[in-house]
Amino acid sequence: xxxxxxxxxxxxxxxxxxxxxxxxxxxxxxxxYWYRQDPGQGLRLIYYSQxxxxxxxxxxxxGYSVSREKKESFPLTVTSAQKNPTAFYLCASxxxxxxxxxxxxxxxxxxxxx
Amino acid sequence: xxxxxxxxxxxxxxxxxxxxxxCTSSSIFNTWLWYKQDPGEGPVLLIALYKxxxxxxxxxxxxxxxxxxxxxxxxISASIPSDVGIYFCAGIGGGTSYGKLTFGQGTILTVHP
Numbered sequence: 001x002x003x004x005x006x007x008x009x010x011x012x013x014x015x016x017x018x019x020x021x022x023x024x025x026x027x028x029x030x031x032x033y034w035y036r037q038d039p040g041q042g043l044r045l046i047y048y049s050q051x052x053x054x055x056x057x058x059x060x061x062x063g064y065s066v067s068r069e070k071k072e073s074f075p076l077t078v079t080s081a082q083k084n085p086t087a088f089y090l091c092a093s094x095x096x097x098x099x100x101x102x103x104x105x106x107x108x109x110x111x112x113x114x
Numbered sequence: 115x116x117x118x119x120x121x122x123x124x125x126x127x128x129x130x131x132x133x134x135x136x137c138t139s140s141s142i143f144n145t146w147l148w149y150k151q152d153p154g155e156g157p158v159l160l161i162a163l164y165k166x167x168x169x170x171x172x173x174x175x176x177x178x179x180x181x182x183x184x185x186x187x188x189x190i191s192a193s194i195p196s197d198v199g200i201y202f203c204a205g206i207g208g209g210t211s212y213g214k215l216t217f218g219q220g221t222i223l224t225v226h227p
Contacts (some may be wrong), residue, residue, distance in 0.1 A: 042217030099144050105156030
């Protein structure tokens with residue numbers, strides 16, 4: 001079955017460390033997205049990518065970095081510069097940016113700073 | 115940037131009751147979407163609306179795209195325990211927001227048997 005796989009499901013990070021969250025899709029989608037979810041808030045866009053080797057900052061990109069070397073993969077690195085990284089992170093994909101209504105979400109990664 | 119105001123923030127209802135939630139914005143959106151999120155999972159699309167005034171149903175769910183293109187509502191009829199979760203509205207605008215979803219804050223629904 002096609003879908004989006006995020007790993008790990010739970011991640012613990014010490015302060016000052018960088019961590020990378022994995023997102024892989026086998027839907028043959030061109031566009032991929034990273035969102036952050038905090039309690040009582042909607043999803044906020046971190047980064048998005050329309051195509052391989054291209055990505056754009058979203059609304060809250062500071063302290064995060066991404067890469068898009070393969071169509072299937074869009075890893076997110078939470079750097080030590082991110083002041084409050086504890087959150088639920090969701091990856092999504094769509095056929096292309098024009099058909100963003102066709103989002104498919106992964107199951108998320110819960111990151112906790114200890 | 116564009117913002118969506120979703121209300122209510124939470125609802126506690128008895129099984130069998132009807133539920134209504136809505137989203138409003140000061141900006142125009144070209145597409146309205148409604149998602150449901152179960153705990154620890156990603157959101158799943160319930161209903162998509164593409165035209166102003168459009169009224170769409172999906173089983174016990176009904177959603178409408180407001181005439182002004184600045185609002186949308188979702189109704190759930192005859193609620194059941196598995197309706198529990200967080201419901202999000204989302205909109206797709208134009209211009210610099212092209213292709214990106216803006217989400218409401220979510221409505222947490224609790225259904226008592």
